[in-house]
Amino acid sequence: MRLTNPLVIFLGVWILTFALFSLHLSALLLQSPRDALSLFLVITVPFLCGYGIIWAINARLRPDKWQDSEVRRHFSLSIESRLDSLRRKLLVFSCIWAAISVVEIVASRGLPIVWLFTGSGLRYSDFGIPSLHGFTNSLLLATSLVSTGLYFHTGRRRFLIMPVVSLLWSVVVISRNLLLVNVLQMFLLWMRFYARNIVRTLARSLLFALAILYVFGVVGDIRTGARNFINVAQPTVEIPAWVPSGFFWAYMYLTTPANNMLYDVLTVRPLDTGALPNTLSLLLPSVLRTTLLPNAGDSSANLVAQAFNVSSAYEGPYQDEGVPGIFVYSALIALVSTIFWYKRSLIGYFGYCVLAQCIFFSNFYNHFLYLPVVFQFFWFYVYRTRFTRR
16 A cells, blocks of 8 residues: 555656656757756655645644555445445446547547548547547546446446446547556556555556556557657667567656756746646636637747657646746645545545546646546545435
């Protein structure tokens, strides 16, 4: 369970990111390790402070710490007490998702995976109805996670239907983001409540990561082509033919967000505005965002390479408030995540899986304020309010 602690995940991700960055295996990585270390400290120190504050408060208010077995038992009891209601709601949500997806298929005149093989000229980003598509994805992610929890608790295979459907759907619509978010949330749920042997857990986690890297590379090759990717990535070393492209895909996507973030720090003048348009823009549905904040969150002019167009979860806070924005935002992430780590309720358990996933991808994108991810909390709230009558 401790492997899923927010501090462990956060430090693991960011230490790995900057360690890989220091290798400079791509000519696109322009900044020096010293500059990278400065950014690393600005990001990690406030997180440590935020985590420490909640840890200290919890230790004082709850001196009788819960053991791992007690947390697992409480999670099982929370599921069991709502089992019938959760099962009914799960069926309703699954039907709602399926109905909306059919509407999206009709409105988009097909599916991205079909477009890929028929050469229709349409891209995966053309699929779906704007704003409604993000709503549908949040519903699918929440449904998949709850269904996974029910499967782990009951062992009934019918609860695997939605998790499997959600994974297949992410391939059909060629969405790596949906695939990775979904898989990681389910994996974190298993790690926290059902993993027992630490050695076996680590071994399985490694195999799981290698499998994800392979899938990540395959999907990436489908979308851009392996040779095109190598040309864009500009490796500084010869990549052996036997090495799956997914590994270098992973290297580039782990390091280029920090590279872009460092480039932002050197070239972008913060707005220094309390309105925080770049930080909060992702909370708006896409229809409203493009109308009300057409330029918010747009970093296309501040990229080292257009092919790698993300700059971690801290890009928006930096664009709005500079280095202090990074510092405050990192501390807030730590505070909220640690509160949910200690929260003993069904929404706390499922919600923490979402937040832990956001921490894991914090070096890549700001999932903390990404509406399709954050809106899962609405669905968890609906589950909770409907099934806690006494």
